[in-house]
Amino acid sequence: MKKYILDLRVKSLEWLHERYVLIKLTDDKPLPEMLPGQFVEVQVVDSPVTFLRRPISINFVDYEQNELWLLVATVGEGTRHLARLHAGDTLNCVLPLGNGFSPVNESEKVLLVGGGVGVAPLLYMGAEMKRRHVEPTFLLGARSSKDLLMLDIFKRYGRVYVTTEDGSEGEKGFVTNHSLLQQEHFDRISTCGPTPMMKAVARFARQNGVNCEVSLENLMACGLGACLCCVEKTVDGNLCVCKDGPVFNIQKLLWQD
């Protein structure tokens, strides 16, 4: 897929919660094709502390409105800087990067499992599945109800099940404890979230013979497969999360435990 460097315009910036901000970007020209699970390297300008671009997963692409959505958790100086953008500002983006989730075939029953801000790429994945007439099921986990992001929008595309660690919404506990996993069989799980959560999901998938892919977020510099900083150990040796990933089938990873 052809990659671009674009100066996108901030259309709106909406705080979903004290730590999460939804940035909607647009351009005068139609946005290029992007796949669910791919990401964008955004430039952080005028920050005295940061240096490199920040990789942010593609939350949603609205081709009708010509919008690219980025859901950003303000975890460090770079992301906090992004959260200070205003409507009308430009954001320099290199996109689309990485491989994305593997395409779904029509007969597959797919569960999309997200945790925290890791739910971000699953929205676009679910929307693209729905567009291809494959209904996704979402299982979304968070610390508490206020950390659950964009639930109303997820519900437009499929069934949504929720866990919270404090029990303030949905079932109490982790996503891997949800009763849904005992009640229904899925052919495939695609997951994105904190590494311990993804490892637990991968363990469940392995034990139950479910095809499973995970989206990794190793620290990266170039985003293009040039610097070899973001590598993950795989059965094929060290692979770049930015270029060979970020999505890997768990059979490729050395996550056996």
Added chain:
Amino acid sequence: MARLDVKIGELSLKNPVMTASGTFGYGLEFADFMPLDGIGGIIVKGTTLKPREGNDYPRMAETASGMLNCVGLQNKGVDYFCEHIYPQIKDIDTNMIVNVSGSSPEDYAECAARIDALENIPAIELNISCPNVKDGGMAFGVTCAGASSVVKAVRERYHKTLIVKLSPNVTDITEIARAVEAEGADSVSLINTLMGMAIDIEKRKTMLSINTGGLSGPAVKPVALRMVWQVAKAVKIPVIGLGGISNAKDAIEFLMAGATAIEIGTANFLDPTISIKVRDGIDRWLDSHGCQSVEEIIGVIS
């Protein structure tokens, strides 16, 4: 339009801008963003005789105006390069230069000899300055005897333009430069990364898997510029300058300090088209200052 072409030994560059090894892949990764044949040369990823897995993750830490890396020469080896990568890059219309590393003089020489056989690779850059591998790399680049032994072994088996990339992690870089010149190097490039370190104070752990790494980016530019100036006065062979170059002004500083050509490294990560912009910026500066040729400004700082 001033003339931008320069010569590094026998090697003709259409302009003095190249991309540094390990920051530009094999060039192909950047083909969507810029015309690869628009720059004077592309120095591809460090290549060794045998495949190398490199160091464990994490390999990178962001720092003030720069970054540390400890990739450790991950590559699939020279045979894989010759068979699978060379066919993809051999027709790119610029100097495709291979960065060569090793763990013994014999390793370096054998790897160089195999690349000597590739028609469209007109030069190699010998990496005797990688700070991130235990066996070899910088071990050869920090003493005159070590540097000489590698260059001597390679020179016997490599017949095209031989560039030697120097380490800044030495007491006197001009001594090393003179030593490799004496063994027949056609050019020296400098600087490789400066050894550094970063610590995560919450985890009480170093940020890099092998604790230390090489610092690059604008943070190192003044140090690099000083070393280029010193080396350019110490040797007769052309010097290639690199270290934190992020724009045309930086590049012109290196040219004025005595570099015949420059390499852009870490800045490629921030703007994948930066090398073309630097070329155009040098061109515009020369025009606006009434220069007929880039050679007029090379080494003007005495």
